[in-house]
Amino acid sequence: METTAAPTRPVPLHPGLPFLGNTIAFVRDPLSILHTLQRKQERIVHLRIGGRHQYLVFQPEDSKHILQENNRNYGRSPAFEVLKIFLGNGLLTSDGDFWRRQRRLAQPAFHRQKLAALADAMVAETADWLDTLNPSDIRQPINVSQAFMDVTMRIVCKTLFGSDTNGKLDGLSHALDSLNYLANSRMLSPIRFPMSWPTPHNQRSKRAQRQVDEFIYGLIDQRRQQHEDKDDLLGMLLSAEDEETGERMSDQQLRDECVTLFSAGHETTAVSMAWTTYLLTQNPDILARLQVESETILGDARTPPADAFRRLTYTMQVVQESLRLYPPAWIMSRRAREDDHIGPYTIPAGDTALVCPYLLHRDPVNWPDPERFDPDRFAPGGPKDQLHSYAYLPFGGGPRLCIGNQFALMEMQILLALFVRKFSVSGPPNQRIVPKPLITLRPNQPIKAILSKP
Numbered sequence: 001m002e003t004t005a006a007p008t009r010p011v012p013l014h015p016g017l018p019f020l021g022n023t024i025a026f027v028r029d030p031l032s033i034l035h036t037l038q039r040k041q042e043r044i045v046h047l048r049i050g051g052r053h054q055y056l057v058f059q060p061e062d063s064k065h066i067l068q069e070n071n072r073n074y075g076r077s078p079a080f081e082v083l084k085i086f087l088g089n090g091l092l093t094s095d096g097d098f099w100r101r102q103r104r105l106a107q108p109a110f111h112r113q114k115l116a117a118l119a120d121a122m123v124a125e126t127a128d129w130l131d132t133l134n135p136s137d138i139r140q141p142i143n144v145s146q147a148f149m150d151v152t153m154r155i156v157c158k159t160l161f162g163s164d165t166n167g168k169l170d171g172l173s174h175a176l177d178s179l180n181y182l183a184n185s186r187m188l189s190p191i192r193f194p195m196s197w198p199t200p201h202n203q204r205s206k207r208a209q210r211q212v213d214e215f216i217y218g219l220i221d222q223r224r225q226q227h228e229d230k231d232d233l234l235g236m237l238l239s240a241e242d243e244e245t246g247e248r249m250s251d252q253q254l255r256d257e258c259v260t261l262f263s264a265g266h267e268t269t270a271v272s273m274a275w276t277t278y279l280l281t282q283n284p285d286i287l288a289r290l291q292v293e294s295e296t297i298l299g300d301a302r303t304p305p306a307d308a309f310r311r312l313t314y315t316m317q318v319v320q321e322s323l324r325l326y327p328p329a330w331i332m333s334r335r336a337r338e339d340d341h342i343g344p345y346t347i348p349a350g351d352t353a354l355v356c357p358y359l360l361h362r363d364p365v366n367w368p369d370p371e372r373f374d375p376d377r378f379a380p381g382g383p384k385d386q387l388h389s390y391a392y393l394p395f396g397g398g399p400r401l402c403i404g405n406q407f408a409l410m411e412m413q414i415l416l417a418l419f420v421r422k423f424s425v426s427g428p429p430n431q432r433i434v435p436k437p438l439i440t441l442r443p444n445q446p447i448k449a450i451l452s453k454p
């Protein structure tokens with residue numbers, strides 16, 4: 001097999017500064033470096049970022065090799081250390097046997113039948129949220145980035161933790177947002193003071209973390225006092241027992257899993273929904289087609305039956321195409337345990353391999369006219385179906401595939417269909433948004449839209 005052939009060539013090194021390598025350029029504008037590298041049409045490129053050697057692959061086959069075929073050779077990269085400070089040792093950041101056990105415990109909460117049972121709650125939460133939005137008065141735009149953060153938080157809270165946000169939404173949303181912002185700036189900063197030092201940055205992080213913890217421990221306590229076994233995610237985590245020792249998770253472990261699912265489960269979906277709205281403000285014909293589909297299939301019931309949403313094929317195509325252009329998880333990194341071979345090249349043990357959905361999704365070989373928003377790429381039997389399965393990776397791949405992928409797709413389909421059934425959207429004049437690659441691919445400023453009756 002080609003990937004195991006003896007290495008014969010050094011990996012092309014992207015030129016950079018002495019000592020700093022490509023760090024400054026990468027921190028300043030990673031997407032433009034990525035585009036430049038893609039145009040060179042190499043199979044793999046060697047970058048030096050943050051004092052580490054990082055190897056970026058471009059081909060779907062090589063991405064599959066790293067994430068799936070040879071996944072046992074790869075662990076969490078040092079980038080996850082920063083996330084660990086905030087999320088603890090939960091599903092996203094943990095590794096090895098501990099991760100495997102936690103994933104086994106959480107997986108049943110995301111099985112197809114379980115998800116189907118959550119659809120009604122998603123529809124009900126979305127309908128309540130839509131009641132709070134009105135057509136924009138005097139064409140005043142609303143901040144859709146924030147609006148979608150609110151609703152995805154309500155949905156995660158209700159569906160996974162069986163709890164209403166009980167009016168604590170503002171504080172929690174603000175605290176999670178601060179944590180996200182602080183984790184980003186720590187990740188990008190060349191100097192990282194230990195968390196125990198009382199710098200203003202660390203103090204703010206700790207305050208936000210306390211607020212999130214208070215909420216999560218509140219959820220756990222509330223459930224314990226109810227003395228009933230619910231089979232939602234929180235119920236499963238609470239009652240899970242180690243097969244060998246019979247031990248249950250400690251409060252700290254429970255907290256880490258809950259914070260992880262909370263953060264991973266609402267921000268990515270909210271950012272995607274905001275990007276989708278942005279794309280629709282620029283593509284009125286696609287918006288009109290979506291509206292016809294949702295009106296025809298859903299009718300005018302406030303909370304249509306969950307079954308109906310599965311028939312919204314064009315809505316799903318719009319969601320998938322939006323995730324192609326703006327994949328929230330724009331890059332994934334892994335640390336090689338042993339040397340790995342990609343064709344004639346070696347990724348040395350201890351160094352980092354990078355797989356980049358953002359580039360895979362914009363490779364003109366697989367996606368002609370890649371910048372164009374064209375949901376028909378995802379039509380049943382259409383161009384996407386002819387591609388390598390790793391040419392499209394919004395949810396990653398292999399054993400670390402996003403545990404919430406079906407949950408997120410269903411949620412976005414429901415949110416989008418009910419949103420466009422109630423509103424037409426247009427952008428404020430001259431709104432030009434560009435992606436800002438932080439931990440997730442965020443817009444460089446909040447996305448705004450003017451809501452009107454369709």
Ligand code: HEM
Nearest residue numbers: 091092264265268269329332394395396400402403404408
């Ligand atoms: C549009 C929405 C979402 C996107 C684009 C997304 C993307 C991803 C990606 C790419 C990964 C793999 C990261 C890697 O391999 O390094 C991941 C992992 C994960 N996601 Fe998502 N996600 C989304 C929604 C969700 C939701 C709704 C949940 C939970 C309710 C969730 C929970 C997780 C967790 C726990 C992991 C870690 C899984 C593991 O390593 O075992 N995500 N997500």
